[in-house]
Amino acid sequence: xxxxxxxxxxxxxxxxxxxxxxxxxxxxxxxxxxxxxxxxxxxxxxxxxxxxxxxxxxxxxxxxxxxxxxxxxxxxxxxxxxxxxxxxxxxxxxxxxxxxxxxxxxxxxxxxxxxxxxxxxxxxxxxxxxxxxxxxxxxxxxxxxxxxxxxxxxxxxxxxxxxxxxxxxxxxxxxxxxxxxxxxxxxxxxxxxxxxxxxxxxxxxxxxxxxxxxxxxxxxxxxxxxxxxxxxxxxxxxxxxxxxxxxxxxxxxxxxxxxxxxxxxxxxxxxxxx
Amino acid sequence: xxxxxxxxxxxxxxxxxxxxxxxxxxxxxxxxxxxxxxxxxxxxxxxxxxxxxxxxxxxxxxxxxxxxxxxxxxxxxxxxxxxxxxxxxxxxxxxxxxxxxxxxxxxxxxxxxxxxxxxxxxxxxxxxxxxxxxxxxxxxxxxxxxxxxxxxxxxxxxxxxxxxxxxxxxxxxxxxxxxxxxxxxxxxxxxxxxxxxxxxxxxxxxxxxxxxxxxxxxxxxxxxxxxxxxxxxxxxxxxxxxxxxxxxxxxxxxxxxxxxxxxxxxxxxxxx
Numbered sequence: 001x002x003x004x005x006x007x008x009x010x011x012x013x014x015x016x017x018x019x020x021x022x023x024x025x026x027x028x029x030x031x032x033x034x035x036x037x038x039x040x041x042x043x044x045x046x047x048x049x050x051x052x053x054x055x056x057x058x059x060x061x062x063x064x065x066x067x068x069x070x071x072x073x074x075x076x077x078x079x080x081x082x083x084x085x086x087x088x089x090x091x092x093x094x095x096x097x098x099x100x101x102x103x104x105x106x107x108x109x110x111x112x113x114x115x116x117x118x119x120x121x122x123x124x125x126x127x128x129x130x131x132x133x134x135x136x137x138x139x140x141x142x143x144x145x146x147x148x149x150x151x152x153x154x155x156x157x158x159x160x161x162x163x164x165x166x167x168x169x170x171x172x173x174x175x176x177x178x179x180x181x182x183x184x185x186x187x188x189x190x191x192x193x194x195x196x197x198x199x200x201x202x203x204x205x206x207x208x209x210x211x212x213x214x215x216x217x218x219x220x221x222x223x224x225x226x227x228x229x230x231x232x233x234x235x236x237x238x239x240x241x242x243x244x245x246x247x248x249x250x251x252x253x254x255x256x257x258x259x260x261x262x263x264x265x266x267x268x269x270x271x272x273x274x
Numbered sequence: 275x276x277x278x279x280x281x282x283x284x285x286x287x288x289x290x291x292x293x294x295x296x297x298x299x300x301x302x303x304x305x306x307x308x309x310x311x312x313x314x315x316x317x318x319x320x321x322x323x324x325x326x327x328x329x330x331x332x333x334x335x336x337x338x339x340x341x342x343x344x345x346x347x348x349x350x351x352x353x354x355x356x357x358x359x360x361x362x363x364x365x366x367x368x369x370x371x372x373x374x375x376x377x378x379x380x381x382x383x384x385x386x387x388x389x390x391x392x393x394x395x396x397x398x399x400x401x402x403x404x405x406x407x408x409x410x411x412x413x414x415x416x417x418x419x420x421x422x423x424x425x426x427x428x429x430x431x432x433x434x435x436x437x438x439x440x441x442x443x444x445x446x447x448x449x450x451x452x453x454x455x456x457x458x459x460x461x462x463x464x465x466x467x468x469x470x471x472x473x474x475x476x477x478x479x480x481x482x483x484x485x486x487x488x489x490x491x492x493x494x495x496x497x498x499x500x501x502x503x504x505x506x507x508x509x510x511x512x513x514x515x516x517x518x519x520x521x522x523x524x525x526x527x528x529x530x531x532x533x534x535x536x537x538x539x540x541x542x543x544x545x546x
Contacts, residue, residue: 026413028410028414028415028416029410029411029413031410032406032407032410032411033407036396036399036403036407039399039403040396040398040399043397043398047341051482056405084509108390109393109394109411110371111366111371111389111390111393111394112371112387112389112390113369113371113387113389113393113394113412114369114370114371114409114413115413202373260419262469269307269373271366271371272306272307272372273456
């Protein structure tokens with residue numbers, strides 16, 4: 001952090017980075033912003049949610065086509081495998097991209113009203129997550145109808161996976177948004193980083209295909225762990241290993257705390273800069 | 275000279291807190307770093323940190339220096355001064371938007387700052403949606419808003435347009451709606467930064483009478499304005515800022531006379 005060529009004008013008040021009480025006090029604003037995000041996106045669109053589904057579905061289609069007929073990955077119901085991971089990836093990708101411009105977009109607001117500005121990141125993650133919930137319901141229905149033919153018990157684990165996903169997304173989006181306030185370079189660098197991460201995460205191939213020797217490094221990427229959890233609970237329909245589940249919960253919480261900490265360090269100067 | 279000359283008025287809204295100041299600034303300084311690399315890049319970081327060459331990235335400048343200001347509940351205070359004297363910065367510090375570089379700031383009760391009218395407005399949303407969004411931005415809950423909604427719409431006189439997206443509003447209508455939300459939500463302390471220049475003559479008259487009403491019912495008002503007549507009409511006390519320090523603080527007539535006698539154009543400095 002000290003590498004950044006700026007500092008806050010005084011030592012920041014180090015509050016607990018887990019400031020849910022602040023968020024709770026501004027829950028009305030969070031709710032309003034989430035509703036606003038969704039309204040602005042959907043109110044003048046006839047097909048609305050269809051567009052939100054179409055893009056990732058098309059990608060899933062292409063991935064399935066290429067990796068089951070050209071580069072052959074032999075997994076039973078390969079479409080179900082891609083489907084249970086790709087939408088998670090898509091949700092993370094879009095939220096992180098929003099982080100690069102969210103404070104610039106709301107600079108009038110942060111300059112004229114005092115409120116915890118992390119609410120903006122929370123609201124972006126929140127509205128995207130609501131869309132994700134609608135998507136996942138559809139995916140579950142498809143998986144039950146065409147793959148499992150019954151509802152696997154592991155589906156009950158979904159809320160835990162969502163918690164991990166929220167912690168990870170916010171924990172990554174906050175420092176990205178913070179850095180974007182100071183450097184416009186982030187907008188250019190992030191897509192490159194995310195493209196790299198796409199290939200380093202088990203989106204179109206299972207993590208088991210990664211060589212044993214490289215796996216400990218491979219799983220340093222928290223998204224790899226999250227996607228593996230989704231594959232096991234949704235696609236395979238069995239309980240994931242408790243080690244992975246608990247490890248991911250702890251890891252995601254750590255990412256959240258770190259991300260929030262970085263944000264808190266610099267948040268007080270946003271109104272002067274963004 | 276730094277402290278209030280006016281006797282503290284008693285607020286009928288909070289008699290128990292009448293002795294505590296509504297707003298109190300003690301030794302407040304604000305130093306800005308001018309980020310000249312604001313739109314720039316990692317290149318400069320590289321030059322500084324990796325090549326270890328000096329690069330004049332920022333310079334710091336005091337915008338406010340050792341400001342002491344005590345505003346009693348129910349007082350109406352105007353901040354005057356030429357451009358760049360630190361009025362808006364002082365208001366943003368009181369509102370908690372900026373953090374002071376040193377000193378302490380205390381406020382009592384609910385504070386609403388109107389620095390830019392309609393800062394939370396979104397052009398694609400309807401007037402009604404924008405009212406609830408702006409209220410949420412100002413920290414007002416849904417229940418409280420619904421009890422004030424009619425009053426807001428009446429005051430803004432935009433009733434037939436409440437279901438129309440804001441982008442079809444005229445700029446005057448938009449400003450009226452924003453101002454209506456801010457004043458109808460009954461803050462204990464209201465901060466206004468040159469936002470009284472909105473709407474037509476008639477609406478401005480109604481704004482002024484609304485503010486007088488607010489003040490009469492015990493509300494505290496801190497106003498930044500360049501319009502001498504407005505200041506004289508609304509405020510009993512004026513604080514004259516110059517180059518970030520208080521030049522004069524006292525009864526509105528005396529301060530305005532001294533301020534007008536001093537040619538304000540000679541003090542022009544950059545914006546902030």
